[in-house]
Amino acid sequence: MSKRPLILVTNDDGITAPGVRALIEVVKPLGDVVVVAPDSPQSGMGHAITINSTLFVEKISEEGSEIEEYSCSGTPADCVKLAINEILNRRPDLCVSGINHGSNASINVIYSGTMSAAIEAGIEGIPAIGFSLLDYNWSADFTSAKYFARKIVENAINEGIPDDVILNVNFPNLPEKDIKGIKICRQARANWKEEFDKRQNPMGKDYYWLTGKFVNMDKGQDTDIYALQNGYVSVVPVQFDLTAHHCIQQLNSWNLND
Template sequence: MATTKKIKEKPVILVTNDDGITAPGIRNLVDAVKDLGKVVVVAPDKAQSGMGHAITIGTPLRLHHVKYFDDIEAYSCSGTPVDCVKLAVDKVLHRKPDICLSGINHGANHSINVIYSGTMSAAVEAAIESIPSIGFSLLDYSIEADFTAAGIYARKITEMVLRKKMDKHLILNVNIPAVPHEHIQGIKICRQAYAKYQEDFLERLDPTGRRYYWLTGEFLNFDKGKDTDVWALHNNYVSVVPVQFDLTNYVLKAKLEKSWKQ
């Protein structure tokens, strides 16, 4: 009796971002992975950078089917990047995708930026829902940024995650230096650097004489380690930092259990 081979279904790939559904970065990400599975896009209808893990609870959310990506199913959402992931799973896909890709962000999400990033919060939300996820960022804020190298590495890393079954709570924070592809030294698995912005608020007056404030600051790296994302990017490596949503400090927990024992 002849046997029939079971046809393996293509993985479902959810794509989102925080720069908005019309941003060049998300188009480049879709183009990079669209033949790796069934791609569905659910992304904010406007820029949501710096939103972190915010969710919308005081106003209704709206989804609109859009035709921005040729034959790729896509929706714009009035909410935050995290809202996009939640709605995608519950109202668009009606199931959990096999992977969630967020980005490609216009600008860095290394070091402390991961805390504030809407790009990474979308990825974290997916992992909370047991969906392996990757956030991609290019170290170029320009709307005319060259995403060639970022697209190549986004595809390569996505393929590696899809090829080998990994933890369902996997979250990778991937940053790509803003240099031509031939100048990139490769991929480096890193830890998050202790680096942050020394912030300042510029005080100005509006035309009516009322004060307003504009956030600015200088990026400072306090971490001289050669195993950090900041070092890797400075040396033209693609940095890959495995992150997690469990914020427990286990080392301190063990110490407090001993020192605070009653």
Template sequence: MTDKKKPLILVTNDDGITAKGIRTLVDIASSLGEVVVVAPDKPQSAMGHAITINDTLYIKEFKMHDYDHKEYTTSGTPVDCVKMASHEILDRKPDLCISGINHGSNSAINVIYSGTMSAAMEAGIEGIPAIGFSLCDYAVDADFEPARPYIKNIIQQVLKHGMAKGVVFNVNIPKATNEEIKGIKVCRQANAYWVEEFDKRTNPYGKDYYWLTGKFVNDDHGEDTDEWALENNYISLVPVQYDLTAHHYLQELNTWEFED
């Protein structure tokens, strides 16, 4: 049973339950409410909004330290974790879902591919305020400490003010020291993208295989974007939505002469 006197915070990620990023996030969240962790039992990066429909799903209680809150692993994707938490594990709706802290950026177009952000999106779809946190450092031993007070502040603000329906927050943190981080900047998603290539190789048995490679290109020079904020040592906060309708295009489409 959960304590209804405290806000219930669901914590998840895509790097797996033992990742350093989620351990930092759990520690921060534990000072603000009752925490329940439901995370993948193995890394699930770049899974996007994938769900498990052609395989079985398993839940296992997880114990790594002596702590009071409950933790669980699932055999599924980050989105599966949120679904299983909501429908099988928790006895009430969480007041907040936080996902991360991801090892690596989820700014600009990366939000589309991100398992971290897809978990947050799934929570939003289920009516749960949600935030995805990412640090622009892919290292296993990345330093999350400089971001700690900012993460705590963002969580506190959401618990205090709530969140607009259909919106979740995508928060990216620059790789920087305490002294270098300038603060939090509310931004839009930059129009930046990957120019991709496949590195074709041949294994010892003569069979071809491929590695996805590429370079990140930012053609958006606006100073109101997440990429600009990160390059200038700000933490970027982008409100994103799961409604993918191109609302600005509807009026023009309604002038087309579609056949009945």
């Protein structure tokens, strides 16, 4: 008899976040689940790892619990590294990260702790998916996200995710009946136009709050932003090989060795 898949669950909003609780509900019937997640919110951490200070991990589930849960003092990427190398007794068959409170579509994938955790698993050769809901509210309704996440996870287990590919999944903030389906997309070309709100503390020292506006320059109808704006769940296959292969030939024409 074959073993049930081992599924590693993590996130960047912290182990108590409603989003990760929703994701645990999704995957619990599909395999053996172990949760290793940050002990506090780590949004926007990107692929940061802890190298100059200590890391702490605490098992927070009770002995005999159906699901093992561990709280980690580090970043989302730290959580995955520790899970694979120190906590789990076998390699996971799948890593799922999220469900994030807020969008990780388009350029947000670069900054996302949610996606960086999934990418860290992908670097280790483990199939991985990052999930995000376009609602930053802590009390967001994850009902429709759970329905579509289950479909995506089931397909990932049954069909397999291509090697060296991580799926970036974003859910529109809509009731299930209003979501038109799932679209495989490319990442929209967009960015943040940053501004800093400069203030002074009572001691006269300047400090700054980062603000800004998300600007989508991409008019394509095959992008994640277009899909989400039109009521679809977006799925973008992401790779961690950042080589710009298309320009290698051009760079080889430079007079670099003369």
